[in-house]
Amino acid sequence: MNHSKPRAPVDRRRFLNLVGLAGAGAGAVAAGVRPAAAGATPDPDIVNIPGWTQSLGAGVNNHPYGIPSPFEKDVVRREVTWLTASSESSVSFTPLYALDGIITPNGLCFVRHHGGEAEIDPARHRFMIHGMVDKPLVFTMEDIKRMPGRTNRAYFLECAANSGMEWRGAQLNGCQYTHGMIHNVVYTGVPLRAFLEAAGVKPKGKWVLAEGADASAMTRSIPIEKAMDDCLVAWAMNGEALRPEQGYPLRLVVPGWEGNMWIKWLRRVEIGDQPWGQREETSKYTDLLADGRSRRFTFFMDAKSVVTNPSPQAPLRAKGPNVVSGIAWSGRGTITRVDVSLDGGKNWTTARIEGPALPRSMTRFYLDFDWNGQELLLQSRAMDDSGYLQPTKAELRAVRGENSIYHNNGIQTWLVRSNGEAENVEVS
Amino acid sequence: MNHSKPRAPVDRRRFLNLVGLAGAGAGAVAAGVRPAAAGATPDPDIVNIPGWTQSLGAGVNNHPYGIPSPFEKDVVRREVTWLTASSESSVSFTPLYALDGIITPNGLCFVRHHGGEAEIDPARHRFMIHGMVDKPLVFTMEDIKRMPGRTNRAYFLECAANSGMEWRGAQLNGCQYTHGMIHNVVYTGVPLRAFLEAAGVKPKGKWVLAEGADASAMTRSIPIEKAMDDCLVAWAMNGEALRPEQGYPLRLVVPGWEGNMWIKWLRRVEIGDQPWGQREETSKYTDLLADGRSRRFTFFMDAKSVVTNPSPQAPLRAKGPNVVSGIAWSGRGTITRVDVSLDGGKNWTTARIEGPALPRSMTRFYLDFDWNGQELLLQSRAMDDSGYLQPTKAELRAVRGENSIYHNNGIQTWLVRSNGEAENVEVS
Structure with a gap:
């Protein structure tokens, strides 16, 4: 037994600030159990055990084919109605900002x-x-x-x-x-x-x-x-x-x-x-x-990536420890590396690839970082096992112009403001 | 280009019997396209193009959170109501016979x-x-x-x-x-x-x-x-x-x-x-x-496997080429081999593992075989990377008796009758 075995290093002091034991943004303790420490803000749930603990829930066959929690009702595919003439020839988009890992649930596939x-x-x-x-x-x-x-x-x-x-x-x-x-x-x-x-x-x-x-x-x-x-x-x-x-x-x-x-x-x-x-x-x-x-016949989908969190639909909500999460993929093979930039491409840090990295499969990456409230220009770039590196939009446009609709695999930029809100921008 | 590159060898003569071009069990051709060969039984769909080709279907956001086809309505979790006193403390089972691959859809997880x-x-x-x-x-x-x-x-x-x-x-x-x-x-x-x-x-x-x-x-x-x-x-x-x-x-x-x-x-x-x-x-x-x-504290789930097709809910429907499909898993590590027996454990053939074989994950195996209508005693046995081989039920009972409820990882047998129907049996 080795309690200090390093795998996911955690700065304990930061976490005392993260959780309900060191002041701002904190307070509540686990419903139905005793307060974890003196000084925590009392929570009504300590006195009022939540309903889900007090009484029996639904039976095991409530839904023979299961459905998501009602609290996840906004996690759905969304159509952009102005995009095409009719809904029978249109698109409904995957809510990438709300998903994680490498599997897309069948009900949310675009x-x-x-x-x-x-x-x-x-x-x-x-x-x-x-x-x-x-x-x-x-x-x-x-x-x-x-x-x-x-x-x-x-x-x-x-x-x-x-x-x-x-x-x-x-x-x-x-x-x-x-x-x-x-x-x-x-x-x-x-x-x-x-x-x-x-x-x-x-x-x-x-x-x-x-x-x-x-x-x-x-x-x-x-x-x-x-x-x-x-x-x-x-x-x-x-x-x-x-x-x-x-x-x-x-x-x-x-x-x-x-x-x-x-x-x-x-x-x-x-x-x-x-x-x-x-x-x-x-x-x-x-x-x-x-x-x-x-x-013609530009069949291959070249290496590409995007930061899914934070992003315009999923702002940062607190300073301190945060996770940049995103996906990368390549039609040429296996993703071998993803870099993340917080400053619009000036500096890059290699992210962790977590979960199976399989050929021609979506690959998940994370970058743990500490946010002090500064503005970010958040980017990611993917590399595959052919050695190809995802280009900037400027590099793509230099070769192909701006008339195309298809095969845009350029680097995406999110501007994250000091209030945590994110916005789609381009950096020159 | 190499048309004869071997990966999934197919006996063409067998397939001429399988498909609609060589007599019994055959006939129809692809809806809306011309007959593939003279002599095929006319199908009303050749004249009457099916409705799904004739008119526009539903729009792209028919279901913002998607659901299965109505033709799959019987693929659901099922509760055995006599098993426990109440549905709030019971089980609803995964329809393994209708699933494939290694991922269980969230709506069908037991x-x-x-x-x-x-x-x-x-x-x-x-x-x-x-x-x-x-x-x-x-x-x-x-x-x-x-x-x-x-x-x-x-x-x-x-x-x-x-x-x-x-x-x-x-x-x-x-x-x-x-x-x-x-x-x-x-x-x-x-x-x-x-x-x-x-x-x-x-x-x-x-x-x-x-x-x-x-x-x-x-x-x-x-x-x-x-x-x-x-x-x-x-x-x-x-x-x-x-x-x-x-x-x-x-x-x-x-x-x-x-x-x-x-x-x-x-x-x-x-x-x-x-x-x-x-x-x-x-x-x-x-x-x-x-x-x-x-x-006490018998935490590990040891190596185990089961043939999911054919099985009592999924009989064989035709002679000739067929696929035995099943799943294997081990709480000790990674599945390295699965054997299949058609004769109650007398003879074993190593099955193909298809799809990622990950540690402590379900693993899918297949055995392509030719069925001439003979009765089968179908079994599978899994081996993991600790060298452990799934035991027979008799071997388990010799050690533990028959009082237990938990941790039965013995080899399962399905009797497949000459009409293709399957039944849960034990072989001595």
Whole structure:
């Protein structure tokens, strides 16, 4: 037994100030137990044992499928109604400021539809492989679940347009809106390769087209190398069936690549010898440069990070010890390092990565720091195992201009004022 | 590009029988696309494009906090009402047969209450450290979230009574009931050690008592070595706030040890020089031996596994390729191997572990196999990195008798009949 074993060093004097035993901001003691020390401000709960201790609570099957505490009712996805013409082709953003760790709960994973949410009867759903194959095949959901090679992988899914409104400057006040088109779950599925091998791809097959069964019939072209590498045909997320808004009963998982390619309500994969040039890879999801030309097939989501706390929706509330928390991810591989700056990029401190750091998965970082009430210009920058370092927005704009909507992975800055409130800003 | 790169070998001939192109059990093709091959049974959906493709679905913020598909309405926790005197002190079981991967969705994590579900206002909740310390301390939830050393860890939580009704023979028909007092989530919290160090544990402090704020004031004694090692004071699970039935706003995480010690609604930790001898560690949660003596402080949950599919709630539905799926876990460390037997333990095949295999976390295994309709006696056995191999029930009973309720980690057997239905049995 070693009480002084160092792992999470704590400055005790600071904590006496943090907690209810040394004056300001303090006072109450644990409900229903005796006061911890003389001098603490009396709390009505010491006399009035709280209701939750006095009487029996709800039974064990209060909710056969559980729901969050009523005190968490504001932690929800939020739609920006002015962003698109209709709610059936819009976005509802993940509340990143209220989340922690690396798993996004299924109920809070951001939603992007192009023709609304298809509600599919899995017994009637079919998945077809056809085109340049030896033998076209059609699968029921039961067939798919009987396929050999099932696996489980944690992957981030980021919309190519995430942070897209920030190309021309700081626009939206909250990481839910600037960076909330991302989620990270563990998928269960079978490699797409297994289906392609079962059908027998002909030698001239170089591209696949994946198509959804929703009203938009979302279609994207994917190079055969990627299809044969790590794509999954997935039916479960975080242990349970896909949610309707995430493609129930079947979606394509395209690790590290832009979210639009992760076809929801997947109904067919066609093999061809060239890309199809669908709307979503020509008029959309191409990167318009300053000179009017467009970059096509910019599939990879490069290394990126954001500080989720503090941020505009989650201000600092007290001086003294505080935690900077954030997420980092890279479509090229594994996050190896995240640095945090408190002064707009002049000085950087390497943050702790806490929790599994898996390839193409969201990674959580923390920086414990002491806040004396000074203004902060808070930034983070991610590095992945390819050696790539997340660029500044200025560096990105120097190469691509400001016309693009997609693939903005520039460094985000939050101005934290001396009252703890935070704001989206840019530093030059 | 290498189309024959081996990872998930598929026998194509078998799949032609599996899918809709080679006769029985086949027929339909992907809705809304052309038939994949001549000879397929016409499907009305080819003519009648399904509704979900014909018209716009719901908008992106249909459910600000998402819910499962209506087609998954039977995937819920289930209570066994005859098990205890009241629902406020009972169990609601995880539907393991319907889940996959290693994450249990928060809404489906099993529930065990002793005084019902406390519904706590986090603004009024306090956490106290006191007893044999230099300085007792009281924390608000905000104080706790400002502590240095925050981390994220995936851990299984298993009730000591999981499989407890099986000591005297096969009783319950379904892994939801025989093994469903387990869940596995990623916790966010601060090491308990940080709080103990902040308070300053006196040299004679050898045990801690953790207490809940619910009506049962659940209390358990924990050795200081464990408290200083890997216990967490946690406020989030799978990225979001703890669910009310899992201890919102604060619970103790005691990795690898029996679930009863993971105090929910955690309000205080007291440091003492000996265990307290509370009800839950004397009359309950002790292991009654054949000779009438009881083993006390049997904290560890030893290596265990169960096949979740097929199982009584999830029969086999077709001959040919099938997947045996299951979970394994060990309170002593990391699962290194899982074997599966189709013949009641005579022959064993090592299964694939798929997905992260993390210490004291649920681990997923699969065995792809070909079913010709023969009867199966399906078993799994887990091994951990301490070298421990999961025992048979006969081996356990030879040592402990049949009086115990707790710590049954014996090998489970499912009889799978030639019609695919499965049943809980024991093999001698």
